Amino acid sequence: NVLILDFGSQYTQLIARRVRELNIYCEIYPYHKIPEDLSGFKAVILSGSPFSVRAEDAPHPDLSQIRGKLPVLAVCYGAQYLAHFNGGKVEPSGTREYGRANLTVIKDAEMLFDEIKENSQVWMSHSDTIMELPENGVRLASTTDVLNAAYRIEGEDTYAIQFHPEVYHSTDGKQLLENFLVKIAGTEQSWTPGAFVDLTVSELKEKIGDDKVVLGLSGGVDSTVAAVLLHKAIGKNLYCIFVNNGLLRKNEFESVLDQYKHMGLNVKGVDASDRFLDALKGLSDPEAKRKAIGNTFIEVFDDEAHEITDVTYLAQGTIYPDVIESVSVNGPSVTIKSHHNVGGLPDFMKLKVVEPLRMLFKDEVRRVGKELGIDKELLGRHPFPGPGLAIRILGDITAEKVRILQEVDHIFIQGLRDWMLYDKVWQAGAILLPVQSVGVMGDERTYEQVVALRAVESTDGMTADWVNLPYEFLQKTSNTIINRVKGVNRVVYDISSKPPATIEWE
Numbered sequence: 306n307v308l309i310l311d312f313g314s315q316y317t318q319l320i321a322r323r324v325r326e327l328n329i330y331c332e333i334y335p336y337h338k339i340p341e342d343l344s345g346f347k348a349v350i351l352s353g354s355p356f357s358v359r360a361e362d363a364p365h366p367d368l369s370q371i372r373g374k375l376p377v378l379a380v381c382y383g384a385q386y387l388a389h390f391n392g393g394k395v396e397p398s399g400t401r402e403y404g405r406a407n408l409t410v411i412k413d414a415e416m417l418f419d420e421i422k423e424n425s426q427v428w429m430s431h432s433d434t435i436m437e438l439p440e441n442g443v444r445l446a447s448t449t450d451v452l453n454a455a456y457r458i459e460g461e462d463t464y465a466i467q468f469h470p471e472v473y474h475s476t477d478g479k480q481l482l483e484n485f486l487v488k489i490a491g492t493e494q495s496w497t498p499g500a501f502v503d504l505t506v507s508e509l510k511e512k513i514g515d516d517k518v519v520l521g522l523s524g525g526v527d528s529t530v531a532a533v534l535l536h537k538a539i540g541k542n543l544y545c546i547f548v549n550n551g552l553l554r555k556n557e558f559e560s561v562l563d564q565y566k567h568m569g570l571n572v573k574g575v576d577a578s579d580r581f582l583d584a585l586k587g588l589s590d591p592e593a594k595r596k597a598i599g600n601t602f603i604e605v606f607d608d609e610a611h612e613i614t615d616v617t618y619l620a621q622g623t624i625y626p627d628v629i630e631s632v633s634v635n636g637p638s639v640t641i642k643s644h645h646n647v648g649g650l651p652d653f654m655k656l657k658v659v660e661p662l663r664m665l666f667k668d669e670v671r672r673v674g675k676e677l678g679i680d681k682e683l684l685g686r687h688p689f690p691g692p693g694l695a696i697r698i699l700g701d702i703t704a705e706k707v708r709i710l711q712e713v714d715h716i717f718i719q720g721l722r723d724w725m726l727y728d729k730v731w732q733a734g735a736i737l738l739p740v741q742s743v744g745v746m747g748d749e750r751t752y753e754q755v756v757a758l759r760a761v762e763s764t765d766g767m768t769a770d771w772v773n774l775p776y777e778f779l780q781k782t783s784n785t786i787i788n789r790v791k792g793v794n795r796v797v798y799d800i801s802s803k804p805p806a807t808i809e810w811e
């Protein structure tokens with residue numbers, strides 16, 4: 306197990322993902338919450354930070370339980386922190402150092418640089434620089450602009466690097482992490498999907514025993530993988546509920562329900578479309594729509610859960626990015642959009658929570674799903690927001706608008722599949738705009754709705770860029786939509802990145 310101490314860098318989660326990619330288990334802790342018992346950890350990585358070590362309010366934790374006792378790899382801020390408080394010198398650099406640099410390894414005998422090519426490209430992102438090494442510091446590598454790009458502390462397994470091995474642009478970054486974690490710290494590369502499944506299934510059996518568990522399926526990857534894991538552990542004592550909120554994609558409810566049944570899950574499909582439409586009536590504010598949907602979901606789910614006698618647990622498909630307590634440097638983060646499915650258990654449900662995926666990243670959830678034999682098509686599905694088409698229909702929602710958008714979306718998504726573009730896109734969908742425009746069909750003037758198509762590439766939804774779809778594809782898709790979907794006479798393609806736009810329009 307590896308401990309990653311977070312100083313607030315935007316890259317901290319990336320470090321964890323790289324470590325996990327090496328099949329090594331790791332956990333992130335905020336710098337001010339170092340675990341008291343460190344006996345389970347074999348190595349520590351100190352993250353970067355937006356702070357300058359010289360700033361008074363910068364993170365300055367006490368590392369005396371760690372330094373010299375466990376192997377340490379200090380990245381960027383971490384490297385500066387070790388230097389600044391141990392007899393070294395950190396100062397603002399004359400030039401800001403961002404982006405690529407090439408590494409010259411000075412002491413090539415060091416294991417940290419095993420199998421790393423001379424002049425290897427590394428990624429820099431810092432405005433302070435280490436002018437003088439700390440006590441017992443030995444320089445290991447330099448770049449053209451940064452003399453102390455890497456050093457170690459003599460007499461300890463403490464290594465420090467100014468660059469970021471966790472970003473893809475550091476071409477040998479993963480090798481360096483492997484050198485540190487495996488060769489130097491001796492951690493085992495035993496964190497595999499198979500090992501995770503075995504361990505989790507036996508833990509779930511132990512924890513739940515003969516108790517009953519209820520779980521809400523959404524058709525998405527996380528809840529599906531959570532369900533299959535639990536099913537493997539407790540079989541028919543897992544009661545799944547799949548709610549149709551009437552805002553899913555065309556035919557989605559029926560086909561996904563069917564798939565769940567084929568997987569042997571004990572699942573009840575509940576068609577609550579009318580209840581949701583009622584709750585949404587007259588609402589056009591995006592947050593009001595989200596709240597109405599969230600509340601209705603809780604009501605429907607609660608009604609259904611009460612039908613099952615003696616339930617003890619509520620299972621959720623929560624994943625690691627939702628639970629990491631990241632160090633926030635900008636104060637409490639503002640609510641840009643209230644994602645209703647993140648957050649705690651409503652009081653009145655009074656059930657204990659079980660979250661079998663809470664330590665996994667999204668890509669790991671997919672790997673575990675594959676290990677569990679879940680259909681490739683289901684695992685490769687684009688993310689779809691909980692409030693569904695409601696946040697893709699701008700303005701108020703009616704059954705007719707939902708129907709129109711379902712048709713448009715279906716043509717677009719099916720087209721992406723037919724053109725082998727579906728897997729190249731991270732997320733795609735259509736948006737029904739609250740405007741009408743003039744058109745001409747045959748000899749008649751039309752005055753109908755406009756739809757926007759959106760397709761983005763992304764890795765985690767935090768940032769995204771629009772996809773450069775082939776013109777022929779857009780041409781064909783637009784044509785099919787306008788010819789087939791009554792009520793739509795104009796199609797536009799959204800070419801905004803996130804930031805400054807968001808993926809969804811609401």
Ligand code: XMP
Pocket residue numbers: 595642643644645646688689690691692732766767803806807808809810811
């Ligand atoms: P934005 O629009 O914030 O979306 O760039 C980022 C990702 O989050 C999804 N999203 C939601 N998911 N409930 C959800 O479950 C929501 O209210 C919600 N709003 C946005 C969006 O589809 C994208 O994948």
